[in-house]
Amino acid sequence: MKEIIAVVRMNKTSATKKALVDVGAAGFTAEKVMGRGKLVEEKERIATRRANLMELAKAEDDKETEALIDSFLDGSRLFPRRMFTVFAHDDDVERIIHAIIKANQTDNNVGDGKIFVLPTMDIVRVRTGESGEYAI
Amino acid sequence: MLLIRAIVRPEKKDEVLYELSTAGFHAATVIDVVGRGKQKGIKIGGIVYDEIPKALIMLVVRDEDKEDVISVILRTAKTSAKGAYGDGKIFVSAVDEVYTVSTAAAGL
Incomplete structure (x- = not known):
């Protein structure tokens, strides 16, 4: 299990959401954040x-x-960005990252965002109490 | 690579970010959060405040830069030489992969 944190442009929120649905990882948490890059x-x-x-x-x-x-x-200055957090099976990580990158690239060359992949110990679904890979 | 999440006092946010930038760690993500710590919030009069506003600073750094980043944050986020309750916490977690969207390149 992996946690994928993607920080992307505000106006790319819907494009990113659509890309996530298309790639089969519809569940996500999004947050409004401020940030700066290299x-x-x-x-x-x-x-x-x-x-x-x-x-x-x-x-x-x-x-x-x-x-x-x-x-x-x-x-x-800090710029407003949207931070997506997606939990995924190990095998899906590559496809999801590819989809996010494709949806978010612009002609600006800078400021399109970063994607971090973190290992996850466990996930529990509150409704049923099931945990691990089944809970994603 | 490591993800460093530092929860600091909101009024210390700018100072910490400035010092981090000076130390060579410019990139960061900042979120306004509320929370409470080990002291179970603050009790003023009869009222307990347990949703205390803080700033969460997130940055991903190379493994060897961990000590540097943490020492910068510890130095700047403290409110006095001794420090005080509510100055914050720093969490460090592992990061497997990093990608830059604009170039699709892996790595920081």
Whole structure:
């Protein structure tokens, strides 16, 4: 038995839910979390991203907007994300991970999320009291 | 790899995150939680408060970084030199695999 923790973009929640149903692991727990990832240190990439964001803002020399965009990029900020927790049989883990990755990849190259796989000792279904593999 | 879950006082959250980042552990997930500890909550007057708000900081690190991360959290989450009830707890669990969604690559 494994516990799969996936931290994904907020707007990918329904895509992830659908992917989980399609792969046969409909049960999940989702939570709203804040998080940050590995710091991007390549100057060039940050500059491109910054230019893109400034373009979106369409502000003319607006100090506030600039400060806000800078805070997005310097790593000081936590971003909202959705955290899915799914329990699965060992054999299904690979398929589930593949499905989550496929549903969540974007063109941004960063910020799409992380997936962690943890070992699980035991699972108990409250309704029947059965435990182990049957309880998933 | 290890998953480190630290429950700290909400007012210490930013300081802990800043110090972790300075120590080279930038990536983290933060959740607002409520809970109680061994002291069964706080009793003020006749009322027992046992859903005390805390911040849960989750981070996955390499095995060899465990001690570093824990010492940073222990140092920054403490409210005084001696520490006080309610400063928090740290849990460490095993992680088998890690994947990055954007690249589909395995590993941290």
